Amino acid sequence: MIMEQQLEKISQEAVRILSDLVSFRSVSGSDNEDIITYIADYLISYGLSPKRISAGRSHSNNLFVTIGESRDGGVLLSGHTDIVPASGAGWDSDPFVLSPRQVCGEEMLYGRGACDMKGFLAAILALVPRWIEKRLGCNKEPIHLAFTYDEEIGCIGVDDLIAELGSCLPRPDAVLVGEPTLLRPADGHKSASRYITTVKGVSTHSSRPASGVNAIYGANHLIAELQRFAGEIQSRSSRDPEARRFDPPYSTISLGTIHGGTAINVVAEQCELGWEARALPWEDPQQYLRHIEDFSRHLSETLPDGKKLVFTHRLDSFLPGLSPKASKAYGYYQAMMVAGNKIPQPTTTVAFGTEAGKYDQAGIPALIWGPGSIDRAHGKNEYIEKQQLVDCCALLSKL
Numbered sequence: 001m002i003m004e005q006q007l008e009k010i011s012q013e014a015v016r017i018l019s020d021l022v023s024f025r026s027v028s029g030s031d032n033e034d035i036i037t038y039i040a041d042y043l044i045s046y047g048l049s050p051k052r053i054s055a056g057r058s059h060s061n062n063l064f065v066t067i068g069e070s071r072d073g074g075v076l077l078s079g080h081t082d083i084v085p086a087s088g089a090g091w092d093s094d095p096f097v098l099s100p101r102q103v104c105g106e107e108m109l110y111g112r113g114a115c116d117m118k119g120f121l122a123a124i125l126a127l128v129p130r131w132i133e134k135r136l137g138c139n140k141e142p143i144h145l146a147f148t149y150d151e152e153i154g155c156i157g158v159d160d161l162i163a164e165l166g167s168c169l170p171r172p173d174a175v176l177v178g179e180p181t182l183l184r185p186a187d188g189h190k191s192a193s194r195y196i197t198t199v200k201g202v203s204t205h206s207s208r209p210a211s212g213v214n215a216i217y218g219a220n221h222l223i224a225e226l227q228r229f230a231g232e233i234q235s236r237s238s239r240d241p242e243a244r245r246f247d248p249p250y251s252t253i254s255l256g257t258i259h260g261g262t263a264i265n266v267v268a269e270q271c272e273l274g275w276e277a278r279a280l281p282w283e284d285p286q287q288y289l290r291h292i293e294d295f296s297r298h299l300s301e302t303l304p305d306g307k308k309l310v311f312t313h314r315l316d317s318f319l320p321g322l323s324p325k326a327s328k329a330y331g332y333y334q335a336m337m338v339a340g341n342k343i344p345q346p347t348t349t350v351a352f353g354t355e356a357g358k359y360d361q362a363g364i365p366a367l368i369w370g371p372g373s374i375d376r377a378h379g380k381n382e383y384i385e386k387q388q389l390v391d392c393c394a395l396l397s398k399l
């Protein structure tokens with residue numbers, strides 16, 4: 001049984017660690033050596049042996065550590081060390097100094113990353129001594145911790161870590177990814193595929209447009225098709241009763257950017273479209289690209305007077321979806337709730353992509369479960385409710 005005073009001590013430690021973590025400007029894409037060294041030193045001070053994992057593609061590292069016997073099985077608690085940028089403009093306090101404030105009688109902790117997701121990292125670090133103690137002299141299954149990099153720019157860093165699970169690193173039975181869900185278990189999200197489509201025509205003087213091929217006009221046909229196709233997909237994908245668990249309850253297509261032409265008096269040689277498809281996790285994410293490829297091929301072949309447009313489509317980034325299913329990961333959540341005398345909640349889904357989809361794709365069941373609300377993430381005056389941290393520590397202490 002965890003005593004009230006013990007929990008109070010662990011929560012205070014979590015706030016202290018969170019304050020240190022927030023002070024690191026670990027913005028995605030920048031070197032994360034400082035924050036990784038801080039976490040590694042903390043783990044080493046408890047006699048653990050954290051490993052830096054990187055494929056050398058970046059200056060940043062993931063960190064992995066096992067508490068208990070170093071073997072396959074057990075649960076992996078995973079969180080990212082990177083944050084989205086914060087300039088300080090529009091903030092009521094320095095985003096890199098954890099600032100507690102009372103709002104309507106509740107204590108909120110302000111700082112960039114406090115919610116997404118250094119709060120979760122602080123909670124798991126504060127519980128390290130307790131988890132070590134619980135595993136002394138018994139063969140309780142191990143707990144693994146992962147601290148990843150560059151999650152906010154496409155979940156890039158975790159790939160290096162997943163590649164080592166089951167070879168250089170133990171392979172866990174399940175993963176809890178601590179993204180902010182207000183401690184509700186989430187077992188699904190859509191996949192996200194981003195594409196850059198380039199349309200190439202023939203440039204000429206605008207006084208004789210018929211002698212060229214206008215790439216913007218070509219792109220215009222494609223834009224209309226993207227919009228029409230989005231409607232078709234919406235009505236098709238929303239027929240699945242399972243779709244109702246997602247918000248919005250259908251797959252989506254959206255055009256985000258358009259760049260084309262060089263001057264008003266020049267027929268545009270090139271136009272570039274940036275678009276994305278967010279597919280319900282059981283849908284084939286490549287079907288949208290195939291449709292757009294077929295459409296553009298047909299368009300080019302049917303231009304009058306033998307004129308040609310050249311379309312190329314490049315995958316800019318892909319994040320796999322997380323498919324809802326009864327999994328071992330939910331089992332760990334359920335066990336924590338039961339041990340904490342709480343009724344486990346049914347799973348929900350989230351609207352944002354996470355590393356959980358990547359673990360799931362690698363065959364390791366994953367659940368998203370963490371303190372704080374995603375509504376507080378990424379914006380100015382990001383905060384986490386202190387009570388969320390306390391509740392998170394209380395439940396994690398049951399592992």
Ligand SMILES: [Zn+2]
Nearest residue numbers: 080116117179
């Ligand atoms: Zn996050």
